[in-house]
Amino acid sequence: MGEEQTTRVHCMVAEVKQVNLEHLPNWEEKQMFKQFMEDHNTATFPSKKYYSLDAYYRRKLEKEIKRGYKKAGQTERTVFNDEEQRRQEMMRVREKQKEEEVEALKRSMQSGLAQAMKEQAQLREEMAYQYKIGNFEAAAAIQRRLDPDAAV
Structure with missing residues (x-):
């Protein structure tokens, strides 16, 4: 039968x-x-x-x-290969975790980049203030800190 x-x-x-x-x-x-x-x-x-x-x-x-x-995605289960389905499910979970880790890393990098940009803006303001009051040595030190490759 x-x-x-x-x-x-x-x-x-x-x-x-x-x-x-x-x-x-x-x-x-x-x-x-x-x-x-x-x-x-x-x-x-x-x-x-x-x-x-x-x-x-x-x-x-x-x-x-x-x-x-x-x-459309919800169909009655007709294949009962539990091991393969579990393996695929675990792969999806791992991929999702990797995506979440990448997103978290991107967010942390963006927040770190934003913080660095804020610090640079503050240093530029400090440098401008030091030039205005005539403290050229402090302004030059800040300039070297902002752009270490540039010749002063």
């Missing part, structure tokens, strides 16, 4: 017969399967859903998206 067929049997038994297959004895499970096969062969399932579960859920999702019940 294929996996899709097993899923259809479980789905139909659970919904239509209101029975959990896992709690049935083997002989009842076999009898339910015979009934399922009879319905399958004669195409007398109680709903179109049981002929193709994938197509049914896809149509149902498309209808919900059209109605606006779900966003």
Whole structure:
């Protein structure tokens, strides 16, 4: 019995017969399967859903998206590779942390740059004041501090 067929049997038994297959004895499970096969062969399932579960859920999702019940990114989980999903989730978390660290570094650099610019403006004002009062040595020292590469 294929996996899709097993899923259809479980789905139909659970919904239509209101029975959990896992709690049935083997002989009842076999009898339910015979009934399922009879319905399958004669195409007398109680709903179109049981002929193709994938197509049914896809149509149902498309209808919900059209109605606006779900966003396009929210789909029913069909792949159960937990290790791969966890690895991808951890990669996203690490990438987000790196982005946050870069942003924090940018902010700290900008605040440090702003502080340095404020200090330079204060030094220029101090240098201008020292020139005005005639203290050329102090003004020259401030000039060297502001621009160490320039010749005075």
